Amino acid sequence: MGKKAIESVQQSIKPPIAQVGLIGWARTNLFNGWLNSLLTLVMLYILWQIIPSFVRWAFINSHWISTSEQCRDSAGACWSIIPANIRFITFGFFPHDQQLRPLVAMIILVVLLFYSQNRRHWKKSLGWAWMIGLFSMGLLMKGGLFGLASVESNEWGGLPLTLMLSVFGLTAAYPLGVILALGRQSKMRVVRLFCVVYIELIRGVPLISLLFMSSVVFPLFLPEGVTLNKIFRAQIAIILFTAAYVAEVVRGGLQGMSRGQFEAAESLGLNYYQTMRLIILPQALKMVIPPTVSVLISAFKDTSLVVIIALYDVLKTTQSVLSDPKWMGYSAEAYIFLGIVYFTCCFFMSNYSRRLERELYTGN
Amino acid sequence: MQIKDTETGEQGAQSAIPFWHDPGKRSIIFQVGVILLVGLLGYYLISNTLANLERQSIATGFGFVEKESSFEIGESLISYSAADSYGRALVVGVLNTLIVSFIGIVLTLFLGTLLGVARLSTNWLVSRLAAVYIEVFQDIPILLQLFFWYAFFYEVLPSPRQALHPFAGMFLCNRGLIFGIPEYHSAFKIMGFAFVAGCGIIYFIRRWARERQNKTGRDFPVFKISVGILIGLPLLVWLMAGAPSAMNVPVLKGFNFKGGVSITPEFAALLLGLVFYTAAFVAEVVRAGIQSVSRGQTEAAMAIGLKPGQVLNLVILPQALRVIIPPLTSQLLNLTKNSSLAVAIGYPDFVSVAGTTINQTGQAIEGVALIMTVYLCFSLTTSAFMNWYNKKIKLVER
Numbered sequence: 044m045g046k047k048a049i050e051s052v053q054q055s056i057k058p059p060i061a062q063v064g065l066i067g068w069a070r071t072n073l074f075n076g077w078l079n080s081l082l083t084l085v086m087l088y089i090l091w092q093i094i095p096s097f098v099r100w101a102f103i104n105s106h107w108i109s110t111s112e113q114c115r116d117s118a119g120a121c122w123s124i125i126p127a128n129i130r131f132i133t134f135g136f137f138p139h140d141q142q143l144r145p146l147v148a149m150i151i152l153v154v155l156l157f158y159s160q161n162r163r164h165w166k167k168s169l170g171w172a173w174m175i176g177l178f179s180m181g182l183l184m185k186g187g188l189f190g191l192a193s194v195e196s197n198e199w200g201g202l203p204l205t206l207m208l209s210v211f212g213l214t215a216a217y218p219l220g221v222i223l224a225l226g227r228q229s230k231m232r233v234v235r236l237f238c239v240v241y242i243e244l245i246r247g248v249p250l251i252s253l254l255f256m257s258s259v260v261f262p263l264f265l266p267e268g269v270t271l272n273k274i275f276r277a278q279i280a281i282i283l284f285t286a287a288y289v290a291e292v293v294r295g296g297l298q299g300m301s302r303g304q305f306e307a308a309e310s311l312g313l314n315y316y317q318t319m320r321l322i323i324l325p326q327a328l329k330m331v332i333p334p335t336v337s338v339l340i341s342a343f344k345d346t347s348l349v350v351i352i353a354l355y356d357v358l359k360t361t362q363s364v365l366s367d368p369k370w371m372g373y374s375a376e377a378y379i380f381l382g383i384v385y386f387t388c389c390f391f392m393s394n395y396s397r398r399l400e401r402e403l404y405t406g407n
Numbered sequence: 408m409q410i411k412d413t414e415t416g417e418q419g420a421q422s423a424i425p426f427w428h429d430p431g432k433r434s435i436i437f438q439v440g441v442i443l444l445v446g447l448l449g450y451y452l453i454s455n456t457l458a459n460l461e462r463q464s465i466a467t468g469f470g471f472v473e474k475e476s477s478f479e480i481g482e483s484l485i486s487y488s489a490a491d492s493y494g495r496a497l498v499v500g501v502l503n504t505l506i507v508s509f510i511g512i513v514l515t516l517f518l519g520t521l522l523g524v525a526r527l528s529t530n531w532l533v534s535r536l537a538a539v540y541i542e543v544f545q546d547i548p549i550l551l552q553l554f555f556w557y558a559f560f561y562e563v564l565p566s567p568r569q570a571l572h573p574f575a576g577m578f579l580c581n582r583g584l585i586f587g588i589p590e591y592h593s594a595f596k597i598m599g600f601a602f603v604a605g606c607g608i609i610y611f612i613r614r615w616a617r618e619r620q621n622k623t624g625r626d627f628p629v630f631k632i633s634v635g636i637l638i639g640l641p642l643l644v645w646l647m648a649g650a651p652s653a654m655n656v657p658v659l660k661g662f663n664f665k666g667g668v669s670i671t672p673e674f675a676a677l678l679l680g681l682v683f684y685t686a687a688f689v690a691e692v693v694r695a696g697i698q699s700v701s702r703g704q705t706e707a708a709m710a711i712g713l714k715p716g717q718v719l720n721l722v723i724l725p726q727a728l729r730v731i732i733p734p735l736t737s738q739l740l741n742l743t744k745n746s747s748l749a750v751a752i753g754y755p756d757f758v759s760v761a762g763t764t765i766n767q768t769g770q771a772i773e774g775v776a777l778i779m780t781v782y783l784c785f786s787l788t789t790s791a792f793m794n795w796y797n798k799k800i801k802l803v804e805r
Contacts, residue, residue, distance in 0.1 A: 072531035079530045233438040247786035249744035252778040259771035263459045344548040374558030389546035
């Protein structure tokens with residue numbers, strides 16, 4: 044009865060207006076104390092200085108679809124550089140009449156990625172779907188089978204190249220990284236030594252030195268008469284590089300396994316390979332999914348470094364558009380567009396990894 | 408059944424366990440196999456390489472280091488000309504890498520800490536803005552950011568004649584950032600000595616203060632005194648030398664500025680890119696470190712009567728730093744490694760100079776080996792420091 048009375052009193056007295064609603068929110072979050080009030084005002088002033096002029100440049104005075112001549116006369120942004128060159132930026136030197144193929148390949152990849160997002164779909168069939176998907180992507184790019192015209196891989200470029208370098212890079216680097224991590228944890232001294240030296244060596248040098256190596260030293264490693272395409276060489280460098288980072292992530296998972304798991308497996312009579320395949324790896328790999336996604340994100344960002352050895356990934360195609368006298372001087376627009384592309388991809392991936400982290404968190 | 412068992416048992420005792428069932432022997436065989444495999448692979452690659460080198464008649468060895476480089480380097484900390492040797496060119500490259508990394512690390516630490524603290528601010532606006540900054544700058548490849556800043560210097564900024572002039576003695580234009588510095592005076596050298604001497608004095612004051620606190624329990628304001636000495640001693644020298652205040656201010660002459668110090672667009676773009684990119688990661692590290700210290704620690708420290716400054720210095724920071732330092736060093740190492748991207752915007756760092764050397768001499772293997780060795784040295788030094796630091800701050804449990 045007393046409880047009811049209190050409730051009715053609570054309902055009848057409304058909280059003071061300065062504590063609820065917009066004003067209350069602003070008071071607790073923006074103006075609690077003189078320091079915070081000062082900070083808020085300074086921030087608002089800075090935003091006031093930046094945002095209106097940016098909006099004027101980017102949206103009000105800007106051109107979206109026009110020729111470069113029309114752009115020259117206006118003070119605003121010239122976004123026209125993107126639609127006018129979108130095909131070259133996305134596909135590079137891929138034969139113009141065949142560009143549907145890389146588009147389909149990219150769509151396959153995106154569909155697969157979106158389908159794999161849901162953990163309920165993680166079954167063996169998904170693995171097969173990925174195998175088939177990756178194979179058909181390669182087929183669509185390379186051609187030469189089923190009536191598709193063959194396209195030399197030095198004509199590959201743009202976004203498909205960026206995506207392929209990162210996706211194939213990670214698919215190949217992952218198993219290699221797991222093996223390296225297992226080797227680093229191994230009781231066999233020689234194996235452990237090799238793995239430690241490899242991992243620390245690769246992690247100690249910048250990716251660009253490996254890419255240099257792929258472009259100038261790899262050809263020397265091959266026997267006479269054998270040549271390897273520049274893209275494949277860069278791909279190998281990326282795989283070797285990413286594997287070392289995957290190995291460190293996986294090692295974290297392996298070290299997180301409790302001793303009891305190994306002992307239980309041993310007492311069941313499982314040998315080393317069975318223990319790893321059936322007991323340890325499934326748990327350890329699951330534990331390190333979030334950091335693995337961050338390795339994927341940095342691998343994706345790092346593929347842009349192939350610009351330096353003159354592969355036409357999406358950054359390089361954009362740059363060559365910018366070196367066209369017609370579109371010279373619109374670097375800011377082009378780079379902002381590209382930044383948005385990269386940001387969208389990475390943002391989705393990092394959000395996804397955060398969600399997975401929450402889902403996989405079992406509370407201990 | 409029983410008979411059979413004893414029979415096999417006897418057999419087992421006579422002929423030892425087959426070697427493929429003995430883990431010890433098996434692992435030896437496996438390791439020998441691995442060594443053989445790696446050795447064969449190495450032999451294969453080396454023999455191929457030697458054959459290729461001979462066929463293409465490329466010189467081997469590091470003899471080229473002493474030859475004349477005959478290429479110019481845009482900026483250099485030591486005197487260098489095209490007549491100098493490749494060795495000197497490479498040293499110039501290493502120094503350029505070191506200077507950009509060093510300045511980059513200092514600025515990154517500052518900006519990163521600021522952002523990390525801002526991310527945790529109770530001010531909604533500040534914390535949101537920091538979050539947006541962190542997310543955006545983490546998710547855009549560093550190379551793209553470098554290109555952006557480079558284009559910013561060359562396309563957006565005006566020519567020297569219309570240079571931006573934010574405050575006296577400083578100009579911003581497409582030739583870079585030019586600002587005035589004090590005219591050289593012999594007193595500056597003595598001021599430097601005074602500063603070093605101040606550091607020495609502070610070291611002894613700290614030791615004395617700690618001993619006194621251990622004995623008597625009385626606190627000594629070491630920090631305030633240290634700051635006073637570090638600023639006061641050089642200031643005293645400066646005043647005694649008659650307060651030399653002549654400035655070397657840049658002035659526009661013809662198409663460019665004369666006097667002052669100029670920072671090239673390449674250097675500035677590289678620095679901006681590296682600092683803005685790495686600071687986003689450092690901010691996350693700092694945030695995680697501060698959050699790792701539980702609220703109870705602050706409350707307990709306040710409850711035993713420590714002042715806010717002491718709470719931060721004696722309770723929060725020692726615990727937060729233990730979490731922050733390892734990932735922080737790896738981020739700063741990343742900055743050093745990423746500085747190699749300078750080659751893309753034409754700043755002559757080590758990779759860029761080594762790349763030119765490779766192109767001119769054709770000695771790719773030696774060049775790439777040099778690049779890797781130099782960066783490995785950086786990494787190994789850093790991880791040696793890390794191990795020492797970790798050992799030093801490890802929780803000593805009773």
